[in-house]
Amino acid sequence: MNKITTYKEKSNQFKSIFFFLSFLLFQSVGIAQNEEATVDTTQKVETEQAKEAETIEATAGGEDLILQGEKLFKANCKACHSIGDNKVVGPGLKGINEKREKEWLIKWITNSGELIASGDADAQAIFDEYNNVPMPPQAVSVEDIDAILAYIKTPPVSQQDVATPTEEVTVEEDSSTMLYVLIGLIIILGGLLFFINKSRVSIAKQVAAKEGTPFNGPISLLDALKFTISNNKGFVAAVVIVLFFGGLVDLMDGAFTIGVHQGYKPEQPIKFSHKIHAGDDKIDCNYCHSSARHSKTSGIPSLNVCMNCHKFIDGSHGKTFVYNGEEYSMEEEIQKIYKHLDYDPKTQKYGDNPTPVKWIKVHNLPDHVYYSHSQHVTAGKQKCQTCHGPVEEMDVLEQYSPLTMKWCIECHQETKVATEGNGYYEDMHSRMTDEYKEKVLGDGKLTVDEIGGWECAKCHY
């Protein structure tokens, strides 16, 4: 048996081992891809629910009176008062039954102005404390006041210690762990290859020793590779050609993604969820991005806009929300607003050391393009979602559209101009020559590109 036949046998061994290894690799890659696609598992995390909402029947009136008081309080008082000791618009009412006489309270509630005018010192003190803003007279009967006071005195337990509700939490598994698994697999398989090579050499040496011929085949893995290459030049050339053209195609594909940040999804310093605000609460986009109607930029709202609601909504109910697959406390995120504003929610006073929030800008157009929001929102009457996608479903905002020039001009070609009831267009079209009119309006619709939406200088100047 000469050397070459030995190698043939070996190569058969090789083949089966290589095949096994490559099969393993293929499988693992397949698994990795599959799992990346399906790891979005929804898990229902049930936060503990403090369901000890037994109402205490403490006062003589009992539960009914308290419940009636609760209803009345929510309808008439809650807009300005809390049952705790925190200030809302007026003072918190905890302990008001001990602090004031009932007669005084009835007088104050039904007509605070009269009580102040009568020269009552306590009434005057409160009036002064709250910047001379009187409490409007309330249309409630003495019985109603009784019920409200009973409610303030002994509110149901569930409201003293606020219950944490069940929240549905989506936990997304990190796909980067799959990458580590893959790298680990490659290392393990590489090691395996190394040991297989070692045993191949030792077997070949033993075979050579048995036959009495010196072993001078390749020993190291590298030598084995060189041996293979030198014996398979045609194949190597084919591989090089395939790799070259494959690489070229990859490079071309890659070149088209340069500067196209579609899907850019940075986490913001305050975990603001558009899903909660625009989706669940149904707040119009324009409420916060109010400059989109008037200006080039849609505007990142300044914190005073946040405070229009979050002065009252402080997240003290302890609920959580999901942002980028992770759970966050509403209270902690809202506290960040207060911190940036140097605002003290207890005294409702603003300090003199506010700091800006460094929001991360998601949509960045290059400087050589001009884009105006008002032109699209006010004049063009486009919905925000046309370009920004279903923002009301995004907790982390991401760039939905590619914002490439192709994307712009395609939209300009398809979008019809709203000419109905616009005297300008009626006048303009009546003055057109028949030939031009046929060219522009012949297809029964007027699109943006036909009124200059494809002019270079409209966007580049």
Added chain:
Amino acid sequence: MKRTYLNTLSKLTLIAAVISITSCKEKNGMAPEYMPDMYRSPAVEPYVDYGELRGQQGDESLKNKMTAKQPVKGTIPRGFQPYAYQNNFEDYEKAGVNLKNPISYSEDIEKEGKELYGMFCIHCHGTTGQGDGSLVEREKFPPLPVKFAPGLAISEGKMFHTITYGKGLMGSHASQLTQEERWKIIHYIRAGFMEEKPNTTVVDSVIVEQVIEEVAKATETE
């Protein structure tokens, strides 16, 4: 022999290609940039860090500066009319008596007002004006003390003052709505919900004179 190697090696190449393609995509990151000279503006742009402007990258002293600035002291934006009343209860009453809607009513104006109401008011005051907005229904906000209904004793001046400065739990909406837009919303509320006979006469000049007078008074006292 050649064929067997060909098989295995071609498989390996394929695997390598698959790995290289799957592992390249960076999560949440921005795409690569190439020669970004013309991406960045050399002039100050809204919401762009001063340290990110063209030609200034790397200048640490310019980084982390807020780009949104307040107007220079003593200046007012073009087309802006200073509001003569202060944020206190006394001026609330004064504005209620003195201020009249300077925009004459028309159905188009009411339509515009409705659109604006839908953007800025509806989530609390609701589609019916009775305080049944989505935020109240979701119990994020308590029921509103004000329900827009015929006979509601709040003058249009008071409404304007309230939108400008806020009242009770309602915050100031002056930064989101121009004065003109505020008046349009008031037209819609009064005609749509309060069924009031709208004012169709223009009182613009009176208001301007009055405002100038009030501003002059206010600056005198300062």
